[in-house]
Amino acid sequence: MAFSAECAGGTGGAAGTPVVAAPGAGTPVKVEVRKTADGKWELLRGGKPYFVKGVGGDYSREVLVGDGGNSIRLWGVDANTRKELDEDEKQGVTVALGYWVGHKADGFRADDPATVKQQLEEFKQVVRTYRNHPAVLVWSIGNEMETRNDTPALWASVEDLAKAAHELDPNHPTMTVIAEVGGSKVANLHKYCPDIDIVGINSYAGGQNVGDRYLKQVPAGTAAKPYIITEFGPPGQWEYWSRTTFRALNEMSSTEKATWYSNSYQKTVLGHPGECLGSYAFYWGNKVEATVTWYGMFLPDGSKLAAADTMQELWTGKAPKYLCPGIKKLAINGTNEVSSGDTVKASVDASDPQGDKLKYEWVMDRELGTYNIQEPGAGAGQAFTEAIGQNGEPQVSVKMPGMNGVYRIYCYVRNEHGAAAAGSLPVLVKGGQEPSFKAPVAKLPYLIYGEEQGNTYVASGYTDNTNAVAMDEHCTDNPHSGKTCIKAMYKESTGKGGVIWQSPANDWGDKPGGFDFTGARKLTIWARGQKGGEKVTFGFGYLTKDTAKDKKYLDSDNGTLNVTLTADWQQYTINVTGKDLKLIKSGFFWGVEANGAPVTLYISDIKWE
Numbered sequence: 001m002a003f004s005a006e007c008a009g010g011t012g013g014a015a016g017t018p019v020v021a022a023p024g025a026g027t028p029v030k031v032e033v034r035k036t037a038d039g040k041w042e043l044l045r046g047g048k049p050y051f052v053k054g055v056g057g058d059y060s061r062e063v064l065v066g067d068g069g070n071s072i073r074l075w076g077v078d079a080n081t082r083k084e085l086d087e088d089e090k091q092g093v094t095v096a097l098g099y100w101v102g103h104k105a106d107g108f109r110a111d112d113p114a115t116v117k118q119q120l121e122e123f124k125q126v127v128r129t130y131r132n133h134p135a136v137l138v139w140s141i142g143n144e145m146e147t148r149n150d151t152p153a154l155w156a157s158v159e160d161l162a163k164a165a166h167e168l169d170p171n172h173p174t175m176t177v178i179a180e181v182g183g184s185k186v187a188n189l190h191k192y193c194p195d196i197d198i199v200g201i202n203s204y205a206g207g208q209n210v211g212d213r214y215l216k217q218v219p220a221g222t223a224a225k226p227y228i229i230t231e232f233g234p235p236g237q238w239e240y241w242s243r244t245t246f247r248a249l250n251e252m253s254s255t256e257k258a259t260w261y262s263n264s265y266q267k268t269v270l271g272h273p274g275e276c277l278g279s280y281a282f283y284w285g286n287k288v289e290a291t292v293t294w295y296g297m298f299l300p301d302g303s304k305l306a307a308a309d310t311m312q313e314l315w316t317g318k319a320p321k322y323l324c325p326g327i328k329k330l331a332i333n334g335t336n337e338v339s340s341g342d343t344v345k346a347s348v349d350a351s352d353p354q355g356d357k358l359k360y361e362w363v364m365d366r367e368l369g370t371y372n373i374q375e376p377g378a379g380a381g382q383a384f385t386e387a388i389g390q391n392g393e394p395q396v397s398v399k400m401p402g403m404n405g406v407y408r409i410y411c412y413v414r415n416e417h418g419a420a421a422a423g424s425l426p427v428l429v430k431g432g433q434e435p436s437f438k439a440p441v442a443k444l445p446y447l448i449y450g451e452e453q454g455n456t457y458v459a460s461g462y463t464d465n466t467n468a469v470a471m472d473e474h475c476t477d478n479p480h481s482g483k484t485c486i487k488a489m490y491k492e493s494t495g496k497g498g499v500i501w502q503s504p505a506n507d508w509g510d511k512p513g514g515f516d517f518t519g520a521r522k523l524t525i526w527a528r529g530q531k532g533g534e535k536v537t538f539g540f541g542y543l544t545k546d547t548a549k550d551k552k553y554l555d556s557d558n559g560t561l562n563v564t565l566t567a568d569w570q571q572y573t574i575n576v577t578g579k580d581l582k583l584i585k586s587g588f589f590w591g592v593e594a595n596g597a598p599v600t601l602y603i604s605d606i607k608w609e
Helices: 061-066 080-093 113-128 151-168 185-192 212-218 254-269 306-316
Strands: 029-037 041-045 052-056 069-073 096-097 136-145 175-177 199-203 227-231 276-282 326-332 337-339 343-353 359-366 394-397 405-414 422-428 446-449 459-464 469-475 487-488 496-502 520-528 535-540 559-564 571-577 584-593 599-608
Touching: 029 136, 052 096, 061 080, 061 326, 069 080, 069 136, 069 276, 080 096, 080 113, 080 469, 096 113, 113 136, 113 151, 113 446, 113 469, 136 151, 136 199, 151 185, 175 185, 175 227, 185 212, 199 212, 212 254, 227 254, 254 276, 254 306, 254 326, 254 422, 254 446, 326 405, 326 422, 343 359, 343 405, 343 422, 359 394, 394 405, 446 584, 459 469, 459 584, 469 496, 487 496, 520 535, 535 571, 559 571, 584 599
Parallel strands: 052 069, 052 276, 069 096, 096 136, 136 175, 175 199, 199 227, 227 276, 337 422
Antiparallel strands: 029 041, 326 343, 343 394, 359 405, 405 422, 446 599, 459 496, 469 487, 487 599, 496 584, 520 571, 520 599, 535 559, 535 584
């Protein structure tokens, strides 16, 4: 977001002879965390000290190694994990291999023995599958799952996973990742999780002093576990204080953001030798979240930003030969609240450390303004290329559209060596037409759930008797295709419940989202019952005028199919020909009504075709 057994009270893994990997042999490299003679923590890999100089993200590992980095963080496993590990091994990069622990917000119940057991069995299989890969550095168990669920039950389930990892794999330590260090989470982690060897901490705005704050949260008389900063960078959009009068985020330039990376690393990572074992900077690549440029250390075309330069200098002690341009000032010349059709003038004051000639590019996108962590921000909005006048200069004139709303003007400054700077400016347009949301067109076939899934629908809408509903989206019990399927459960003998795949997550009609499925002819689902004979309703388009009265963003149409399942996998089809599919926010849902007994079913390969 493994310390030794003598202090952990767990199996640790500090003892033993390091196992050195032969190239391509699939032999694990032993990793351990131990205390030195002066009582400091250190990480050893193959018997040699190893300080984590890592990142989280999907950009080039070759560039990472060239910049002095040595490790990548993965948040979970999927069908591509083996390929990723193999590539990382070739590049000499280690991996903090993540396993995604269920979140309360997604319906995970740490107090339900069946759910916890299912998760444990799945994790054991993950450990068996990857424990001998030479690239594995540490088992990273969960990410911020304690948010709204900092309970003894949650930590007990994490301890079960960590203990299993130690029992199955003596060569790699365990880590769990928390969001910041407030509340009782640090104390609970130390109390309930003796088999967690390293504490991973995600910290953005608080990154400069989170190490100090973590150590103060460890209960008196308890040995503090060593820590790794598992995510850090500029302040997160959820904690950023600078907004316009119309509540749009004032984004820092890439030049300003680099200072945050530097301060967090120097004060929290390097500032606690013998307690901090390294870090993972966020985000190695380009990521659209809050805005197009909030987190990425690179632009989509591969141009590096100042954060990449900063990390290279921190890792190696030497600045890159060619540095990124710097933005001194980016501003609108006048007011940022204008009328539709007005022309806005903006300018940038930028320079290049090498004196190179700079190239300027201006772009304007419509701001959606949700800014939530898993929802689209400015980057998902419509681009207005025709609005930019005289592109390519440090000054620009932008003709504002006729639709009311917030727009964001981006400025990209590049030199001749693949280095860049970026910044953005929000503008409010008033006095024009009220915008109508138009969903992006889905590329068919569109997979809601499956081994290769990659969509914006989230199984977040629990209905009716929600306390009785549970779901495991990574069940390994006889999947239809690939390695996993969905196990859907209604755990009481009366009442009804179900789950909706929503876009955006947890939205019941207040926010724009979804896709235009015009051209689709069917929605197909593979399913089976636990015993056979289970009655279930499959459907799409849950948000209607009846179910979401007075809401602004509803599904444009809906459809359902009532079926009786068999114990074997069967494909079911909802015919959508003739339906109005221009805005589907509820991409799929299932629902059951208990008739004297709980209901369990399995679902896979949900697809719009």
